[in-house]
Amino acid sequence: MKAFAVKRNSVLGMGFLSPYVGELSNSSSSAKGSFVELLYPISYKSYGNAFDQDFFWKFSLLGLLPEATDEDDSINYYQLQLSASLLAFESQFYSLFYGVGLSYEILKGNGGSVVLNNGSGYSTFQRPSDTSTAQYFYLEFGFISDFDKWRMDTSVQLDNPLGDKRSFSFLVEFLFGLDQMGF
């Protein structure tokens, strides 16, 4: 029986995160879609075992990749996620996990103003000039698919799970063992 890849000490990779599944629009008709926006997390996960319990830590960064440049770069967006998950079930090829995460969403504006169409003319609007950070916990659950030399983690992140502003994000990550990458 092959060694389950999730138990490599550390993995690194990238993926896709679709926020606000089913709530967002990306058309001028304001129609909602399921996976209308994609963000690209770079993730590092580290496996551990304590008292017979398998778990892993995750550290993800979003917003580091270049964004479309049809506008000027007056607002920067970064998101940092730190999570800890327990492995709930393991088989040779996949494993289920659940955990809790902490997210920091950072919006940093460089100030200034911009003239935009106001319907009947043009008006000057202010660009954000401060740094604003949203900090919140989220729940995460999903499964790990093992492909021996790499693995795919598919998960759902539930924001505000106990409140009425509940939303969820869908996340797929492709991760490689650092030993496979020559580290």
Add this chain to the structure above:
Amino acid sequence: MRKQIGFIFLIVIFGSSKLSAFTLLSSDPAWSADELTIQVNNTGCPVDLMTYIPAALEVWNVVSTAKLKLSALETSSYTIANAQSFSYPNVAVIGCDSSFSSTDTTVGSGLYDYSSGASYGYVRINSSGGSGDIGNYGSTTIKYILAHEIGHMLNLGHSSDPTALMYYSFSSLADVSLALDDIRGYTYLYPKSEFEGDYFLGCGLIKGASSMGMGSTLVLFLLPFLLGILIRLKASRTTKLS
């Protein structure tokens, strides 16, 4: 190894997302309360605003990364005329206004201002009976216009993202919803912080201490795992003793 690097390179090349394009009406502080009850005066309106406003507020209330929660209350105490002359500090008012020109196609306008430590905001809806009268429009359009103008009342300006609710125009509406740019703008103005007094995981019963620092945050984050380890340790000792 080359395959892995190539894969990451492809994601970087094709993986660009849209840049935030939201703007603000004012660079002054936004509404300071966590809950904002909007006073709705339906006097002189050709449609019942309270039919549409809850749905328009719900568009903004889905933003889980923002702390502000919006609700509406029908009133006759607050008038749109007095709101325009900034008579109501820290009160948001929505009402109809018949003083729009009959040839004006503007359906509504929203405004936010901040003066002497107080916030002022209102949305005035065109009830002139002319081209821009709210009664000329269907329910989805009314909901869209209200949600857009409420965005202004919350201190959001127009966005240059044509898919955003805060863009200056729309076409053949299918629904009323936010774009990611709207969510980022709203989050920028009203960021949720579960370490500074906002509800933990959204639970209405658990609020973080307002003075909670980074150390306390990490302890709270690690607490479930520390407890799990302690329980296992205790179980392990019990087993060994027996």
